[in-house]
Amino acid sequence: MPIELPPGTAAYSENTPPPSNRQLLTLLALFVMGIGIAIALTFWLAGALVWFIPTSVEQQLGRAMVPIYEAQAQPSATQNTLNQLLDRLEAHLPTEQRTGRDYQVLYVPDATVNALAIPGDRIIIHQGLLAEVVSENELMMVLGHELGHFANRDHLRALSRQVLLQLSLSGIVGDFGSIGAIATTSISALANAQFSQQQEQQADRIGLTLLNQTYGHAAGATDFFDRLSQEERPGLAILATHPPSQKRVRNLERLIKQQGYQVGEKTHLPPSLMP
Ligand SMILES: [Zn+2]
Structure with a gap:
């Protein structure tokens, strides 16, 4: 027979005191x-x-992703010139970052103001970004910054943890079966990737070093982001994917001083890149 407890009495005995x-x-x-x-x-x-993630797996992913961008890109004098500029920066990359790599620009003629590094050693430059650039030096800083993202493997970090796990496992078991599906999800992940302030500063540091080595001075290093962040155009894709801020600009200015870089004359954009 169940024991009737008087109302208001809790159902425990003296032996099991309530947790305090x-x-x-x-x-x-x-x-x-x-x-x-x-x-x-x-x-x-x-x-x-x-x-x-082994380079071979990264390149396998690149082979699936690059054609999707290539379909939107436009082989043109503009793209050729962008690649010549990139070659000049690449020449100053440390050997270990150049070996087995084939960095190239894909020029996408649409209004998006953005640049991004994708697996397969490609840097996507949208026409909208080029239209905002004033000097060759600041364009080189953008390209150098993207090379910096490759050096830190940020283009892979932006992919989901699930994809990263799949990619690192496929390096071990050699199974590339799902690479097509991974490529499709990776494209939207990269287009919407938001890098941390720290990732941006590391990429800036590499970009700045390459810029200085290419021209012998660091003029134009801060121009592009300085201008865009001051214009307060919150809709810009590049400001969403590459957190702007005066902090980054100040960080670059500090680095320039610290390294004792000269600030020389800026170079005009090559005619084929002029609007
Ligand atoms: Zn960036």
């Missing part, structure tokens, strides 16, 4: 901490995974 509020709070704190640690670990793992 303090104990409950401790448990809750441990639980929240555990979740926090798990999230931090996942992010760390995703960041570390990119270094385990």
